[in-house]
Amino acid sequence: MRMKAAVLRQFNAPQPFAQSRPLSIEEVELLPPQHGEVLVKMGGGGICHSDLSVINADRPRNTPVVMGHEGAGEIVECGPGVKDVKPGDHVVFQFSPSCGRCRRCLEGRPQVCELGAATKAQGHLMGGGSRLRDLDGNELAHHTGVSCYAEYGVLDRGSIVKVDNDLPLHEAALFGCAVMTGAGAVINTARIRTGDSVAIVGLGGVGLSGLLGAVVGGAEKIVAIDLSDEKLGLARQLGATHTVNATDPNHVEQVRDITNGGVDFAFDLAGTIKAMETAYNVTRYGGSVVTAGLSPSAANFSFNQSNLVSQEKSIRGSYMGSCVPVRDIPRFIDLYRQGRLPVDRLVDRTIGFEEINAAFDKLQSNATVRQVLVPHGTA
Numbered sequence: 099m100r101m102k103a104a105v106l107r108q109f110n111a112p113q114p115f116a117q118s119r120p121l122s123i124e125e126v127e128l129l130p131p132q133h134g135e136v137l138v139k140m141g142g143g144g145i146c147h148s149d150l151s152v153i154n155a156d157r158p159r160n161t162p163v164v165m166g167h168e169g170a171g172e173i174v175e176c177g178p179g180v181k182d183v184k185p186g187d188h189v190v191f192q193f194s195p196s197c198g199r200c201r202r203c204l205e206g207r208p209q210v211c212e213l214g215a216a217t218k219a220q221g222h223l224m225g226g227g228s229r230l231r232d233l234d235g236n237e238l239a240h241h242t243g244v245s246c247y248a249e250y251g252v253l254d255r256g257s258i259v260k261v262d263n264d265l266p267l268h269e270a271a272l273f274g275c276a277v278m279t280g281a282g283a284v285i286n287t288a289r290i291r292t293g294d295s296v297a298i299v300g301l302g303g304v305g306l307s308g309l310l311g312a313v314v315g316g317a318e319k320i321v322a323i324d325l326s327d328e329k330l331g332l333a334r335q336l337g338a339t340h341t342v343n344a345t346d347p348n349h350v351e352q353v354r355d356i357t358n359g360g361v362d363f364a365f366d367l368a369g370t371i372k373a374m375e376t377a378y379n380v381t382r383y384g385g386s387v388v389t390a391g392l393s394p395s396a397a398n399f400s401f402n403q404s405n406l407v408s409q410e411k412s413i414r415g416s417y418m419g420s421c422v423p424v425r426d427i428p429r430f431i432d433l434y435r436q437g438r439l440p441v442d443r444l445v446d447r448t449i450g451f452e453e454i455n456a457a458f459d460k461l462q463s464n465a466t467v468r469q470v471l472v473p474h475g476t477a
């Protein structure tokens with residue numbers, strides 16, 4: 099079938115993107131779902147920093163590619179062998195495909211499925227190859243097996259999680275990345291305990307989801323840290339007990355003062371080495387740093403080794419919030435319904451295809467939390 103999609107052909111276009119238009123809105127060809135795949139009508143695609151990092155070449159991927167990895171939609175057609183979901187079902191996408199059979203998958207860690215990671219790196223689906231072509235017949239890569247900046251998509255059955263149909267799809271989209279990553283880092287990776295003190299470094303869609311996760315998880319002190327006073331204000335409304343602006347040269351001392359020596363858990367949810375350094379330095383003796391931010395591929399973080407040992411700190415990576423999506427997405431949606439994870443507060447606006455390049459300018463300048471593409475008209 100023919101459909102509209104946002105295609106990235108070249109990295110590192112000059113800014114503003116609204117003028118250079120790195121994402122071209124094209125008519126493309128979507129091939130039918132093969133065995134174990136579904137055709138989905140896209141309902142929402144979140145504008146996440148991980149897409150920006152591909153566009154601005156911080157973390158390049160195979161091109162040409164149909165971008166978008168945080169999304170939700172409605173099943174239109176099931177390919178052969180797909181019997182447990184049906185047309186009309188609403189689904190949220192998981193951006194890390196998994197095979198369901200390897201050792202990591204069977205340990206309950208699908209986010210580190212090596213077959214999934216290799217397939218994702220190729221820009222293919224788990225069944226092999228791409229279902230996307232441009233109108234000259236050239237293959238287009240799938241982004242993380244999702245490619246939700248499009249009107250429709252063909253996805254592996256393993257890349258979708260069925261959810262109740264009552265949630266608006268542009269809100270459901272956030273559960274596919276920001277919520278899994280942020281709330282998951284706090285609840286699953288760190289497993290914070292009631293009464294712990296927590297620092298959240300970086301207050302975009304991922305960081306504010308982490309903040310909401312810390313509230314749900316019963317953290318006593320929650321120190322929210324960002325470069326933007328506006329984001330610090332929103333963090334206070336969402337449950338931060340304290341806020342600190344990282345542009346202040348004394349920001350580490352401020353956090354230590356607030357928490358009598360540092361936090362039990364510090365989360366880097368920004369994706370810069372400076373933010374990671376802040377997270378490391380505000381962690382108290384015996385505490386842990388959990389990092390889910392993705393800084394540029396070539397960037398290295400260094401730390402004092404003897405300090406790590408003598409203070410018995412730990413540093414842990416967190417991918418997709420260490421989530422088992424089929425377990426955690428419905429669980430987080432239940433918390434949302436109870437009003438305990440007010441994810442809708444993170445959506446600034448919905449946009450159409452024509453605004454997508456400008457939306458990345460806005461994200462780059464830290465002027466937004468979550469914008470959501472609604473491919474079939476404004477929500």
Ligand SMILES: NC(=O)c1ccc[n+]([C@@H]2O[C@H](COP(=O)([O-])OP(=O)(O)OC[C@H]3O[C@@H](n4cnc5c(N)ncnc54)[C@H](O)[C@@H]3O)[C@@H](O)[C@H]2O)c1
Pocket residue numbers: 145146147148149151275276279299300301302303304305323324325326329344367368369370372373376389390391392393416417418419461464466467
């Ligand atoms: N681990 C995963 O599975 C995963 C999944 C999704 C996104 N990510 C990554 O998470 C990060 C956050 O994503 P997002 O969409 O929320 O991004 P975003 O751009 O919306 O938010 C980042 C925030 O960090 C703040 N920031 C930047 N430098 C800072 C510093 N030194 N100190 C404090 N705050 C600082 C910015 O002001 C901004 O508010 C990105 O690196 C993204 O690639 C990781």
Ligand SMILES: [Zn+2]
Pocket residue numbers: 196197198199200201202203208211212213214
């Ligand atoms: Zn696997």
Ligand SMILES: [Zn+2]
Pocket residue numbers: 146147148149167168275276
């Ligand atoms: Zn994302």
